[in-house]
Amino acid sequence: MIEVSxxxxxxxxxVVVRDVSFTARAGRVTGFLGPNGAGKSSTLRILLGLDSADAGTALIGGKPYRALRNPLRTVGSLLEGSxxxxxxxxxGHLSWVAASNGIPRSRVPEVLDLVGLGDVGRKRVGGFSLGxxxxxxxxxxxxxxxxxxxxxEPVNGLDPHGIRWLRxxxxxxxxxGRTVLLSSHLMSELASTADDLVVIHHGEIVHSGPKGDVTTGHASLEDAFFALTDREDRWDS
Structure with missing residues (x-):
């Protein structure tokens, strides 16, 4: 479980993140939804130990990321490409990452096959496409x-086949029974993938809960999102 408090x-x-609290539960895909600049990346960087908070806590399995031993065995992350x-x-890249966390090297070809890169494992990353x-x-x-x-934003650069595969x-x-926290501003993907939604706007959580609670009474997740954020903008004005 992920607990942000x-x-x-x-x-x-x-203030880029203001009193943000939410939970991402095991066995669920939690969508973290907000426009660019809303505070999603800042929150995730704190969660993953890449930045420090001025207040509050962000825990994975009850511990801060920096307290995890061999953290890749507990949490895997994708931020800003490979x-x-x-x-x-x-x-070579994956072998180095595996060695840094005590992961058997035999795992490298397994994950390359899993993500569809088994045939290009010996090619240099400089020749890779964004996807x-x-x-x-x-x-x-x-x-x-x-x-x-x-x-x-894991679908960035993926073709339609790759997007469907990832979903x-x-x-x-x-x-x-695993926990998945998926941050994106692409509402169509979160509508298709997420069980729960955390909506952030101007650094504050404006809704957190099951996807159905957000979309009830609206034609789409997009309509629900704009109803929430437009309301917050009116309160701020």
Missing amino acids: RLVKRHGTK GAHRSRTAR MNQRLGLAAALLGDPEVLVLD EFLRARAAT
Whole structure:
């Protein structure tokens, strides 16, 4: 389980995350929805130990990320592409990541096959397309067969076949009792994939709960989202 409680983050005098609280439960895909600049990435960076909060907590299985031993065995993440050096091969990159967390090297070809990169594992990352880089990043997230996945805009660069594959993969992952937190501004994908939704706007949570609670009374998730955020904008004015 992911538990975020009363999280606050400031950049100078600007508050980018304000009293953010939500839970992502095991066996569910939780969609983290908001426009660009709403505070999604800042929240995820704190959750994954890449940044520090000014207040509040972000826990994975009851612990902060930095307290996890061999964290890739507990949580896999995809933020801003694969992070692989252009001169490395896909296999070389994943082998290094696996070694850093005590993961058997035999896991590398398994995850490459899983994400559809088995035939290009010995090619250098510099020749990869955006979609291939996304798949490589997902392969790295899956190396430790973690109980928790945290993915930020994972369909970026994927073709329609890849998008459909990822949607089905994440649903299947949650069905085995794993926790999936999926951050995106693409409402059509979250409408098709998520069980629960956390909606963030101007750094604040405006709704958190089952997807049906958000969409009830609206023709689509898009209509529900704009109804929520337009209301918040009126309150701010």
